[in-house]
Amino acid sequence: MTKSKERAASAMHLLLSLLLLVALLESSHCLSVEPLIWSSQRYPEEKLGPTDWRYYRVDLPVGFSSLSISFTRNWDDGRSSSETGGPLVCFGFNGPPLVVPPERSLLEVAIAAGEVRNASATGQCGWFKETTVVNVTNYEILSGLMYIGIYSEVGPTRTQSHMINRGKVYKFSLDIQILRCSREEYGGSECKEKITPFSDNNFVSSDGDGRYRQDTDDRDESRLAPSPINDLGSSAYSSQKGNSGKIRYSGKQCFSSSENRYFAFRLDSIVPYMKVEFQCNKTNSSGSEGCEELETNLGLRQGALPSENRSDYTTALSSGQPLLAGSPRRGWWYLSVSVLNTTSSPVPDTNATDGFCITINWLIPMCRAELFGDICQWPVLPLKRVLLPEVESPFDSHYLPTAESGELESGRWFSIPPPLNSSSKEIWNYYTLEVPSGASGGVLSLHVWTAAGATSELHARFESCPLNSSWDYRATESDTLKGRSGNISAENSNESTEFSLDIVYPKEGTWCLGLRSTFPTNSQFAEPYAQMRIMLHGCPNKCSGYGKCRPSRDAGRLHFISHCSCDVAHGDFDCSVVLVPPGKKIKATLALTFSNAAAIVPSLWAIRHQAYAEWITFMLSGLSSAVYHSCDSGGWCAMSFATLQFLDFWLSFLAIIMTCLYMAGFIGPKQGMMHIGMAVLTATIAQRNATSVWNVLVVVVLGLTALLLGWSLETRKESVLSLSNWPQSSLDFYSRIFRWKQSLYSQFRYKFRWIHLSCGVFFLFNAILSLYLEGARTYSFWHSWWHVSIYICAFFMLHSVLPIEHRPDAESYNHRYERVLQTTELTSLSES
Secondary structure: OHHHHHHHHHHHHHHHHHHHHHHHHHHHHHHOOOEEEEEEEEEEEEEEOOOOEEEEEEEEOOOEEEEEEEEEEOOOOOOOOOOOOOOEEEEEOOOOOOOOOOOOOHHHHHHHHHOOOOOOOOOEEEEOOOOEEEEEEOOOOOOEEEEEEEEOOOOHHHHOOOOOOOOOOEEEEEEEEEEEEOOOOEEOOOOOEEEEEOOOOOOOOOOOOOOOOOOOOOOOOOOOOOOOHHHHHHOOOOOOEOOEEEEEEEEEEEEOOOOEEEEEEEEOOOOOEEEEEEEEEEOOOOOOOOHHHOEEEEEEEEOOOOOOOOOOEEEEHHHOOOEEEEOOOOEEEEEEEEEEEOOOOOOOOOOHHHOEEEEEEEEEEEEOOOEEOOOOOEEEEEEEEEEOOOOOOOOOEEEEEEOOOOOEOOOOOEEEOOOOOOOOOEEEEEEEEEEOOOOOOOEEEEEEEEEOOOEEEEEEEEOOOOOOOOOOEEEEOOOOOOOOOOOEEEEEOOOEEEEEEEEEOOOOEEEEEEEEEEOOOOOOOOOOOEEEEEEEEOOHHHHHHOEEEEEEEOOOOOOEEEEEEEOOOEEOOOOOEEOOOHHHHHHHHHHHHHHHHHHHHHHHHHHHOOOHHHHHHHHHHHHHHHHHHHHHOOOOOOOOHHHHHHHHHHHHHHHHHHHHHHHHOOOOHHHHHHHHHHHHHHHHHHHOOOOOHHHHHHHHHHHHHHHHHHHHHHOOOOOOOOOOOOOOOHHHHHHHHHHHHHHHHHHHHHHEOHHHHHHHHHHHHHHHHHHHHOOOOOHHHHHHHHHHHHHHHHHHHHHOEOOHHHOOOHHHHHHHHHHHHHHHHHHHHHHO
16 A cells, blocks of 8 residues: 555656646747748749739838748740849839849848838849849848839830830749747847837836836926827827927946847837937946946947947947937837947946946927927928829829818818918928828829919928938929939929929828928018929829820739830830930831731732632721721820720731632632631630730641641542542552642642742741841831731732633633532522
8 A cells, every 4th residue: 555655656746747847848938039930922933024024012020030032043045044134123112113223132132222211212123043042131121011023124115015025034933931039029130139128118217126217307308108190189298398398218227248238119209309318337436437448339220120230320338429310210219239348347247236337318309289390390280181083093092181170171282371470581381191001002293382482392201200401302493303203393483383293102101291481581471372282193294195004913912003004105114215206206107007008909909809808808907907006106096906906916817817718719608618717716816915926826827727728628629549439459549649649730730820929928938037027126117017028928829829710620620619509509499
């Protein structure tokens, strides 16, 4: 009994030990911090045609650790990757990137684009020639929205209208993977950097035990609840002086030798500036004595952890200078404290009281509701978005302020009231608006009208309000745009001035617009001195009047990106670049249109020889092609462009088939059956991707098939082998074969005029050569020659068929034709 109890007790101890070990292992696993897959997306079979492009959208969360993008080359042109070209890859961290000249590798351009904080940055581009993996960390690029654009063609001709799309086709695959730390208070590429957040309470004042206490020494300072920009009125002051107040987060942190520490703070309000002050306190000295010997670097960065080479603002502790950020953007800000050397004073790692401590004062000035400025003197007015009928994009809308009655102002222009203080030489009017999620593929257009006597400048900034020294976009009445859109226009008159600014692909979120106006001394304005119109639409400057705005989806099929589809004479992203001069364009239009007059030649021959089906086909083919090319070149359009394109290609294909059917020699009901069948087949081919080169090959195969079928039916006059008349000997068999060959030779010898047939073949090779040589730059010449060659070829081919009465076998042919007619008549009589 005693032994059994001992065994039970030992078993219980063993079980408890195992449970304790499992608990310790599980707790250690839970406490460990490692990067986890936050998002993974694969695009396995991507294909870009000669002038195609595609955008990929990537959302990088706050505090992500790393991003991996794998570009896998799947195209093969028989040459090594270093000898051949490839598509262009562009990275944009505000909206879809614009194409810029490539200079560096994909890794370098990804980092260069991701570390830019200005919302007007266009992005960076590099070549994709071989399989490449791009790995970047949160030290190198910012969190937020990123777009990857891949283009098969570079230059303004990318958006130019092309009749024939020929060139290289790139096949590739794309893998995108985002890693994030398993715990939010850790960061870095390997999630080993602990980040101390600034809590909603005032920041730490550490007494060595890690507890926080509130700093309320300054009576003029007050703490505000964070408020978004479109609801500035929700903030309340506990104490204030006039229109302004301050928030101070203050506390003390102690450091050891060679230590890096990070702090995070979320800025939720719009403020004119943000200042971080530092005061060094050695444990064995009073005040800041001896702090000049410390090599401590301080860095401040928005959206990513600061590093030695990448920080928005930096200073040294020994300099005594604060970190000052003018017009800081809303979002997460990270502060780094890097202690490089404390050899002048021993700093034990275990006891911070023997080292040194830094008092951090984070100062944020705050303004009363709906005010902004250095002393909170300028009004901030939120704008509301009003949807418009969809014309260019699904996000077509305009922005209007709310009137005093609470209703939106009527019309699309709204007035800016005159200044209250006539002695003021400069005033600012601020407006805030929201670009909705998914609308970064459009254009934000700003139009300003000012009365005579006032000089105005328009500034725009993302997630903050602009100042004279801090803005993303700037447009004036006479200056050129400093930003990425490049579109500014101005009209001056004796009474007023009007200028506009297009922000192409604006970043999603809150934008603040600032209208800075200067006036002569003691100027009087009885009426509003300025008006504004703000619109969100599809394409810049309505494609300059030389194209159409077309919305397309990104590779994820969830967001729209608008682009211009230009005419044959213009290109670039807004169709503003002239690719074909007006004189050359007129010549090209005339050549493409009037070269179809060559269709008159086969038409006249067909109607003279009573080939009415061929006649109507050639006439309609030449007419539809002339109208289509006139419409495509910007001339008169009798019908819609898609209808004209279908008719042009369908009737061209049908003209080729009809020529082959005439040469094949179909007669009677077979001829009508072949005409109808081939008309349906060619219409189906033209409806499905009419401009494809493969369609021409299919039509050629159909024509050759019709020729062989017709000739085989025609040469079946004498049966070589049959069950009823089987050859009795091998000599009889070979004699029949010989007679059949002689008959076939005689038939084809007298069926065609071989000189005319040779001319037809010559022009056929000319037509094939013109198709091969067609390109974007030489399209008008070679396609015009295609028109002439194919119609002259048809004329010689038709004229090469010798009339029946001129053939030696005219009697047998007439007999066969009469027999076919008699068979048809007997069949119809029996059915009746």
